[in-house]
Amino acid sequence: ISPTWFWSLIQNDFKTGNIDLEGCMRLLEKMQIPFDEAHLTHIFKKTVDKHSGQRISMEDFKAIYRAIVHRSEFQELFRAYSPDGKILPDSQLIKFLVKEQFHTEATETTAFELISKYEPIDEVRKKKQMSFEGFVRYLNSEECSIFKMQHKTIYQDMNHPLCDYYISSSHNTYLIADQLMGPSHLWGYTSALLKGCRCLEIDCWDGYNNEPIVYHGHTLTSKIPFRSVIHVIDKYAFMSSAYPLVLSLENHCSPKQQEVMAECLKSILGDKLLTSPIGGETEMTRLPSPEALKFKVLIKNKKVGTLEEGMLRTDDEAGAQTLADTVADAEDMSDSDSLSDEDTDETAALYQTGSPSKRRGERKSSSSTPPKKSKVKQPKIAIALSDLVVYTKSSTFVSFEHSMENQKCYENNSIGEAKARKFVRHSAKEFISHTTRFITRIYPRGSRMTSSNYFPQDFWNVGCQMVALNFQTPGIQMELQDGKFLDNGGCGYILKPEFLRDRNTTFTPKNVGAYSKPMSLSIRLISGHQLPPSRLSKTNKADPLVQIEIYGVPEDQAKKKSSVVKSNALSPRWNETFSFNIQVPELAMIRFCVEDEVSLVNNEFLGQYTLPVLSLNTGYRNIPLLTRDGIKIESASLFAHVWYY
Template sequence: MGSYAYRYCMCFTRKFRSPDAHPPPDVRAAHAAAGAAHGDDGLRRFLADVQREDPAEADRVLAALAGGGAAGGIARFVGRSPAAALPTLDDFFGFLFSPDLNPPISNKVHQDMSAPISHYYVFTGHNSYLTGNQLNSDSSDVPIIAALQNGVRVIELDMWPNSAKNCVDILHGGTLTAPVEIMRCLKSIKEYAFCASTYPLVITLEDHLTADLQAKVAGMITETFGDLLYVPSSDTLNEFPSPEALMKRIIISTKPPQEFREFLKAQDNQKIGGNTDKLAEEGNLRRIDSNADDSDGKDDPDDEDDEESEEEDPKFQQDTACEYRKLITIHAGKPKGHLKDALKVDPDKVRRLSLSETQLTKATASHGADIIRFTQKNILRIYPKGTRINSSNYDPMKAWTHGAQMVAFNMQGHDKSLRLMQGFFRANGGCGYVKKPDFLLKTGPNGEVFDPKASLPVKKTLKVKVYMGDGWRMDFSKTHFDAFSPPDFYARVGIAGVRADCVMKKTRTIEDQWVPVWDEEFTFPLTVPELALLRVEVQEYDMSEKHDFGGQTCLPVMELKQGIRAVPLHDRKGNRYKSVRLLMRFELI
């Protein structure tokens, strides 16, 4: 082999036979075809014909190769000609196996960002301040910072009076979680709000405060965020602003406070007030009552989140400074009465409604079409049921297929569901906003909408070929998988999506190899490719114990770059390994 194989052999220090890091047959064939057919312009032709890159992206790749850096030793082959002379086979293989030069999805925002926020899925956290479980972990700004660094665009803060009743703490009320001061959270949010994405950051405030503390919070928010804070010009909106219009802005979402008639009269005298009836009803959805039958979304007690289980305690209905109310861009409400009424679309205003995961399941069984119509204009937030005290999560697909924009997740969970969420929001450059499919935004002439329960024909077919993997020798200790021999790796490849599309398949196990070569192809027919995720896992087979984890990733199917790609793998928490990657091929027909 050439320099590529030499570098790999130098990293391989165990006293076993050297790995076979040879280019797979498809790579050899592509290299030969490019050289035979196109001569000095072979690499550019390969990028266009096999990888299906547009000219601008091809130019970027060629420039990166010419500039060295991540390309390392393979930069020399493009220095000979602006047209990019064909590299050697080993250099060509090295380029294809580099996730930085040849990634599986784009890292650029490419979707239309000028539609109302209600037209997008938004990367949403639940109880963002908790460091661990929902019952007795500490509250801190550290998980908030981590969430923002990972691209989360909705941060949730539960506000409670501190022990002295003179300031505000953030904690999970009714539990043993230790508090953190609100100012610490606000300052960290300001510092890290746009470190991973320049698109708007939403702060959902769960308000358990008295009127004087609400006014105090309004002052803290205004002073801390300054010009970053978006303050709507009107008390009500008939359409949400777009992500593009709110670039690098922070917006607030919470339940509007309950002003009394006397307070409004006082404000009217100062020419600041408004319509009493309008303010009294705004943001207040009728609660699902105990007499509602199951078809109207009656919920179980253990499914209730603090926001939704909060009764109309008189202390929350006192006069509140107008400064607090005017900061609210997304008015939130809780369902009261019949769910069908709560889901009615008001042509004159938009709002946010929250349901637990269990409420959603019941609601979709009887009011699926109403939910989709509601989410075409308004925002629906789904949150984990209260029994998930270990910070686990739920399957987000039911919420996504019904148009729910804010599917709130416990970012401490590190389970399969969270990996799906992380993969879903790798779309659109990882900016935290993903445009909903057109079929969820359209209404037919007779009011008909998409039916997630319908039997649908196959729309696209994804072909996935798993060539090989490498990098475990660099990222894991030599005895991590087995103390006495190299690992026995196999890969699992499948689809997470609507029920008809879900499937997992696996390769054969390659024994005693740090660089497994599978060279196996799988075919996945897809009825709703727009919401499908490609799941990839690598396991190390162990006869006597549970199989060892070797890496995973989830990638949005419609974002996959076609052709031969280097796919970086991540750990269970979603952190990308430095070296572990697979060489794969994608074709979407």
């Protein structure tokens, strides 16, 4: 460390004598050095144990700083390029960028930009050089993250029709726990929107005083006013993304309260609410693009009649309407089951009584013979709400053949996970042909009482746009979701690969054929830094290992495991190389998961990071780590060398 630079930085804090642990933490924060409290406490204790007392001198602080900041693996790299082991001239920095970071276009300008950004020592910076201090700051920066910088911005073409994108979608957005007893809460909407979610679900039921409410029907989950939900959506709709937000209404309200819903949507959302087709065109052959629908909220619900009739009504609103005009039979709609979007058969199991065998019999017969026209009164739909549906009309899924012959481009289907999984297994080609044309939403089965999630990858593989997950439930499924939607600036829309947009595609996940663009990926896992200590450790210890997993088409699924480093969470070293052959990189995700080996059969989760394979940066890269809830662990990271061709 340049002594003058370092002393001038810290001497003020030592004016009144030696400092304690808290002073040490404050000083590191001032120097913007991320640290884990358990690790710092351990290093501090080791330092003060050398001499009695609870305070440290400037020399001691320098040793602590070195223990946290000066990593040996960084020093090895620095020395390989520095002529004297102290300074990196700009020419050597360029060499490092080209040779090690595969930054082939690196020039003097690139080097100067990095030096002025990361070099903390004035006199070194003025000479256009980089010290080890600057080099460390560069290697720990976003610039050296394993996630490509370019992919943190919106770089994809946003002018394709809506059905050409994966759309970040949430299920039961109002729940923040399980779906039987858990609380419904506005935070569910706020947090999903802040995560860039672009399709929210609102479960609406009749409430008191003609005020619709939102909750998980027929359960003990708490209730929130529909009006409050729309206020929150109005406030946060476009905070994380400018692209269209879809409100998927799970509608169980009477026509009277549906009118209140329509009024709420119009008065609260105002101009944000899309109420008629762009440019007034009613004869549509393709959906508009996310670009064309920026800052618009779209309503996804059942609809009566055509777009044209709706628009004529809007022009005619001044005319007095009788009650008969404001309500229509669901019979008039193309679907006749219910106003709710999600199949009742998935949730039926929850509410049916009677012997299971009898039930099974009933269900079998109902699936093989067409259902008889029931005498049950059809649900009614309020015209006012129906007219707010433009590009996202919910339409009951009958069969791929039926959709091909009858479905309009603005009609979309919701398919339960069990049925969808069967299609993936037995009719992948037809399923993909369907998703090239129509927005398809997948939702978790109703019997997932704890709001657990299914694996979204299987449905992304066949081009499903809205793969709705319970955002409130942490786990690998949500980690894949969050990782996938980090891409394209985190805007919640990701352009599907060409072979899932082309209507004549012959691609299927099990038979990738000519669509394969094999990638050979090599990852040298070098080290970890300030990993979270094990819950079982009284100090700062863990026995860490790293799992590297690939998710994608079936033949790309893979899992590899590093060795275990015993009792070292501060600075474990692995230096192990893992190779993967990936047939369809466009669909592949990679997950790094750090675990503490508690016993031979049991590991404790310490942190993870998931990202699309095509967003991987090559060269020496730091891998941030997130908690189970997806929150970045500021001080913890892995260090690896990534290469692919």
